[in-house]
Amino acid sequence: MAIVLRYVDRLGIVKERFIGVVHVLDTSSLTLKDTIDYVFTDNNLSTAQVRGQGYDGASNMSGAFNGLKSLILKENSSAHYIHCFAHQLQLVVVVVVNKHDDVEEFFEQLALVVTVVCGSYMQIQEFGDRFSEVGTELIENMAALSTCDSFSSFDKSKLLKLSEIYKNDFDDSERVHLNGQLDIYYYFLLHDEKFVNLKGIADLSRLLVETGKHLSFPSVYRLLKLTLVLPVANATVE
Known part of the structure; x- marks a missing residue:
């Protein structure tokens, strides 16, 4: 699991810092929560100071009852969840690819260099639903x-x-x-x-x-x- 922290420093400048990649035995929400708690403690940080959290839309991450976001929100109601915009962008790209042949061909060529994970057309609905979770x-x-x-x-x-x-x-x-x-x-x-x-x-x-x-x-x-x-x-x- 990769962990990145975003904060505003004393000069008023927004910073994002890559904390590291942590090995986890499984990807259950409880395991991920325990891992985050350990990383925070190890770096003398407190989850009580967290004011935002962002992941993709997988159920173990953003589930309304037992997802990682919910476990954190139970302890800190100010840690508002934001669906990862990089993942939302991917969902939009997938839909565009499926509807435009030229764009599809471009990504087929790109797939020779990197792995492109594609989904179904229904993902655009999923994109909209997850964004609404942030709260209008x-x-x-x-x-x-x-x-x-x-x-x-x-x-x-x-x-x-x-x-x-x-x-x-x-x-x-x-x-x-x-x-x-x-x-x-x-x-x-x-x-x-x-x-x-x-x-x-x-x-x-x-x-x-x-x-x-x-x-x-x-x-x-x-x-x-x-x-x-x-x-x-x-x-x-x-």
């Missing part, structure tokens, strides 16, 4: 942080709802602070030329730290970091 509300609220078109998607109410999803990171009093910071934060973004033409929320995070504004808007910055550690962030928010 979570995705829509995250989008309010987008930097596109001069922060045109900014929506204070959605960001407050997003903070409610992270109950372990925002209590009632902290949401009051967030509510007060959001209006000033939005005004600041619109009137500071340094924040014009940002490429995405990863750039926003970095620049907030670089200018020291993460100290002026700590609650907003915390919400931004929580969004960035989710593997869906680059694909959906930006």
